Amino acid sequence: GSLCLDISRRAVTHENQCETWFRSVNPQGKIPALSISQTGQVLWESQVILQFLEDSHVALGGEGRALVxxxxxxxxxxxxxxxxxxxxxxxxxxxxxxxxxxxxxxxxxxxxxxxxxxxxxxxxxxxxxxxxxxxxxxxxxxxxxxxxxxxxxxxxxxxxxxxxxxxxxxxxxxxxxxxxxxxxxxxxxxxxxxxxxxxxxxxxxxxxxxxxxxxxx
Ligand SMILES: N[C@@H](CCC(=O)N[C@@H](CS)C(=O)NCC(=O)O)C(=O)O
CATH class of the missing domain: 1.20.1050.10 (Glutathione S-transferase Yfyf (Class Pi); Chain A, domain 2)
Structure with a gap:
């Protein structure tokens, strides 16, 4: 869309969620999680991720309608x-x-x-x-x-x-x-x-x- 972020998706199975590598992504072991490659920061909780994407859309001067x-x-x-x-x-x-x-x-x-x-x-x-x-x-x-x-x-x-x-x-x-x-x-x-x-x-x-x-x- 109009959001100038490069986002790649990775599907995670329920088994993956129980593995240690996923726990180091999200200590809660839940999806979704969003890993920011530039900073290494990881976000989880749907509302936190949605609000981050919305804030980025606004901060980057994204075209089109905002979602808030x-x-x-x-x-x-x-x-x-x-x-x-x-x-x-x-x-x-x-x-x-x-x-x-x-x-x-x-x-x-x-x-x-x-x-x-x-x-x-x-x-x-x-x-x-x-x-x-x-x-x-x-x-x-x-x-x-x-x-x-x-x-x-x-x-x-x-x-x-x-x-x-x-x-x-x-x-x-x-x-x-x-x-x-x-x-x-x-x-x-x-x-x-x-x-x-x-x-x-x-x-x-x-x-x-x-x-x-x-x-x-
Ligand atoms: N409050 C969390 C809930 C996330 C959540 O419960 N995700 C489910 C899948 S939709 C999950 O990963 N469940 C696996 C588990 O709880 O072990 C959010 O809004 O992101």
Whole structure:
């Protein structure tokens, strides 16, 4: 795009994440991580990386639209969407093995004693409560979606943050919980419009959708 940074991507498997070389990149052992070759500095945490890319775009005089709105209240709205996602759906974050899983993990973290268990698991009552929380937080996101994008007419970091999680909901809920296709959007017309008309119409977002869905299949 218009960002004058040379970025090369490296895919990392779950096995890689447990290896010592990756721990020296990100001591949390999580993806994403961004290594800056000029300085040797490494960044991790999605919001830190996104904000760095946004700041670089502005600092380098990048052309095109910024991904953070200008008006203070719009910026606050964007951060509210991000906080809703990161604190209530994507948390708790933890690096210890065991029953410490984020809310959205109810879709794909295996049950205890399953042959798929590696480091984490979720028992049945906990999974049910987490799924209920997902349902509630989707309603909160619905109420925060101004349309067509979360902050109105322009795409922002809020959209980039929520988009992959909604792809996960659409992919996993029919397969894991037997929901009918699109049930994620039942009673949520703004989220449906945002996803189907706003996001999918953006070529970069469509690419992410296709990449994530192909990887999950
Ligand atoms: N708060 C972190 C969460 C990162 C995260 O949980 N990444 C997942 C994959 S999307 C991961 O690497 N999980 C492996 C693990 O926790 O061991 C962020 O926003 O970057």
């Amino acid at each position: 709105p200008l008006a203070p209240l719009d910026r606050a709205h964007m951060r509210l969407v991000v906080a809703t996602h990161d604190l209530y759906l994507a948390s708790p974050n933890c690096t210890q093995p065991g029953a410490f899983t984020h809310t959205q993990g109810c879709m794909y973290v295996p049950p205890p004693h399953s042959k798929h268990v590696t480091t984490r698991w979720i028992d049945r009552p906990t999974r049910a409560a987490k799924l209920r929380e997902c349902w509630k937080q989707l309603d909160v996101l619905e109420s925060l979606c101004r349309g067509p994008f979360f902050c109105g007419d322009d795409v922002s970091l809020a959209d980039l943050t929520v988009f992959p999680t909604v792809i996960f909901f659409l992919f996993f809920t029919p397969r894991v919980f037997g929901w009918e296709d699109g049930a994620v959007f039942h009673g949520r017309p703004r989220l449906k419009y945002w996803f189907e008309e706003g996001m999918i119409a953006l070529p970069a977002a469509r690419r992410v959708h296709d990449e994530v869905t192909t990887a999950l299949l």
